[in-house]
Amino acid sequence: LYRGTLWAEGPAWNAVGRYLLWSDIPNNEQLRWLEEDGHVSRRFRSPSFHSNGNTFDFQGRQISFCHYPRQVVRYEWDGSVTVLADRSDTGEPLNAPNDGVVHPDDGGIWFTDPGYGALMNYEGQRVPESAESPRPFIKEAVYRIDARTGKIAKVADEPFKPNGICFSPDYKKLYVADTGASHYPEAQKIIWVYDVVDGTKLANPRTFADMTLEGRAGFADGIRADEDGNIWASAGWVGEGYDGVHIFAPNGDRIGQIRLPEICSNVCFGGSKRNRLFMTASQSLYAVFVETRGAHIT
Structure with a gap:
């Protein structure tokens, strides 16, 4: 659908506007693709705070997870920008938020904070690292923002660098x-x-899927669930025959692949029936119709 970004990330579908939004992190901008005629607005939002992941809440407001400044923001209907989080539950600056999802019951925002935007100037602003650890500030973690109080809480820190994030169709599991x-x-x-647990906490951390395929292992980056509970994971950093999208059944078995000629950074379902998979991949935006539908609105 498009080629020309430096590093494409964070696709999010807006069903009301019938458009796809995504980030070009190094260029500090967000782009928009219109379903009606395929037109691309190159600087839909510029600057974009070096946003990585994007999503929409259940009021239709855009939420972005930004590398610099290191914060989570919401774009209001009047055009203003609200900073939802820029510090952890202990009051320390966030590493660099990456991706996030919204829970429908209470509007809580769950997001990952691996810190890549603080490790390089290319995608944010590099922060000097300590001699003891490659972490820019604090232990990488998954957080939840309470939509009513604005309070932030750490919900998990088992992943070394938590990146893509999604709920199961029934919101009883988080990946x-x-x-x-x-x-x-x-x-x-x-x-x-x-x-x-109770829509606000996490329990029983365990491995869902291993990214090793035929002796080669790359990374899973952005992830989404379909209505059948399968997990669609963007994947790359290996090469031909691996890079693209890996699809896993609810039990963690790999059941399919979409092979791309570029590293795939993230995915989302969209279109009028939510049966079109959009894939951000390095310099490009790809899409394919699939025989399932996305579990959630974005």
Whole structure:
């Protein structure tokens, strides 16, 4: 659908406007693709705070997870920008938020904070690292923002670098992609799964899927669930025959692939029937119609 970004990320579908929004992190902008005529607005939002992931809440407001400044923001109907989070539950600056999802029951925003935007100027602004750890500030973690009070709470820190995130169709499970092997040699290239407790907490962390395929293992990055509970994971950093999208059944078995000629960074379902998979991949935006539908609105 489009080619020309430096590093495409964060696709999010807006069903009311019938458009796809995505980020070009190094160019500090967001782009928009219109379903009606395929027109692309190159600087739909510029600057974009070096946004990575994007989503929409159940009031239709856009939420972005930004590398610099390191914060989670919401774009209001009047055009203003509200900072929802820029510090952890302990009051320390966030590493660099990456991706997030919204829970329908209470509007809570769940997001990952691996810190890539603070590790390089290309995607944000590099922060000096300590001699003891490659972390820019604090332990990488998954957080939840309470939509009513604005309070932030850490809900998980087992993944070395939590990245992509999505709920199961019934919101009883939360999946988190771990890309920690980029900086931690002991990290596994896996997708985690948790049980969601009372809609606000997580329990029982365990491996959902291993990204190894025929002896080669890349990273799962952005992830989404379809209505049957399958998990669609963007994947890459291996090469031909691996890079693209890997599809996993609810039990974690790999049941399919979409092979792309570029590293795939993220995915989302969209279109009028939510049966079109949009894929951000390096310099490009791809799409394909599939025989299932996305589990959630974005």
